[in-house]
Amino acid sequence: MVTWLRNKLFDLGLLKSVSYNFPVICVGNLSVGGTGKTPMIEYLIRLLKDDFAVATLSRGYKRKTKGFQLANKNSSAASLGDEPFQFYSKFKENILVAVDADRINGIKNLIVQESSIEIVLLDDAFQHRKVKAGFNIMLTTFEKPYFSDIVLPTGDLREPRRGAKRADIIVVTKCPKGLSNSDKDSILKQIKPNKNQHVFFSSISYSDKVFTMESKRNLSELNDFTLVTGIANANPLVEFLKVNKLEFEHLNFKDHHEFSIEDIEALKQKELILTTEKDFMRLKQYAELKDKLFYLPIQVKMDNEATFNKLVLDYMKNDN
Known part of the structure; x- marks a missing residue:
């Protein structure tokens, strides 16, 4: 009831969200842990880094520091959290990596650090509605999809299933190789996407x-x-x-x-x-x-990569 009421207040505008005059893409989920957010962020970095000034902003889960931290040569998993440190270790020549539990403060500090930022990727921020992302990508696993789950503490959902309607794209992750069209259709019927929503299926590709x-x-x-x-x-x-x-x-x-x-x-x-x-x-x-x-190493393998990429790049073009 608490999470439902909070979302309702944001929907009605009684709780305010901050919007930005540059693209902000949120990657998140409804459930706790293990949906593949890190490889999805890396997929987006690879897609965007050659043409745009990219920054990632994460909470920095289990780091030993507080407040805003911008990754640099002295950073570690302890100062950033393991996932942001992974982004920095792999892409430090191409992007900015920052952590801050307060996403509004994090974006403000990123802009101060680098005014030419053209896109911020918000990692695990689907429930952080104080920031109004322009494009929301929600992940759910094939093994335990959100539509078959219930809210904590009985289930693993952070918020009710209807929260999925905020997503522009829903990606069913960690699918088995060779997933049949009939299986995909069955999942689509249970997701029941709105007309403006797109559903994709992805699998893990191991090196x-x-x-x-x-x-x-x-x-x-x-x-x-x-x-x-x-x-x-x-x-x-x-x-x-x-x-x-x-x-x-x-x-x-x-x-x-x-x-x-x-x-x-x-x-x-x-x-x-x-x-x-x-x-x-x-x-x-x-x-x-x-x-x-x-x-x-692992990477995300999208079932309809060209269409997925086009949706992301169209958002970048239309929001600039």
């Missing part, structure tokens, strides 16, 4: 190579390793590795796990470690793991 800070190897060369994950749902990765007939043990930690001294001591005893790119951002600071720690 065939793994990386350390200084080298890379073919994934097929790995065997008898320890898989370390601290993400919301490691099942797709585990299944992918099993399909590739790789032998490994799995140390499965909770999402955004803060690795303790005891954890690192235990990992030092392992001969070879494979982890996710997000976990790598927290683990790469430990020099004793340097030569044995590999990460496996």
Whole structure:
């Protein structure tokens, strides 16, 4: 009732949202954790970075700092949070990366830092309605779609299902490869999109190579390793590795796990470690793991990439 009332007050204009005279794209979800926001933000960065001055703004979940932080050469997962630090590590030559739990204050500071910003990507901000994004992309997983879920604490939704109507695009993420048209139609019937809404389906595309800070190897060369994950749902990765007939043990930690001294001591005893790119951002600071720690990159694979890209680029063109 509280979240319903809050959204209603925003809808009626009794609670105010701040709009901006430049494009703002929000990527978020209705549920807690694990829908694929980080790879979607990276997809948008790759789409936009060559033609626009891009900035990302995240909350900076579990960081050790407060207030506004702009990523720089001294930043770390501790100062930014693991996901924003990942954005900075991969795209620092092309974009600005900032964190602030207060999105209005974050955008204000970004503009002060760089007045030529042409697009702000808001990470995990679907419920942050004090900022009125010009374009909303909402994610929901194939395995646990929002229309089959209910609000916390009984279910995993942050707000009622009707919140999906605020989205311009709904992406069903982590779909199995070769999802049939009949399965897609069945999902569409349950989403019941408005006429102005577009629904897409995406899957996870894993690299065939793994990386350390200084080298890379073919994934097929790995065997008898320890898989370390601290993400919301490691099942797709585990299944992918099993399909590739790789032998490994799995140390499965909770999402955004803060690795303790005891954890690192235990990992030092392992001969070879494979982890996710997000976990790598927290683990790469430990020099004793340097030569044995590999990460496996992932990317979003859209089912109708050209149409999705056109919708985003049309918004950029029409909002400028």
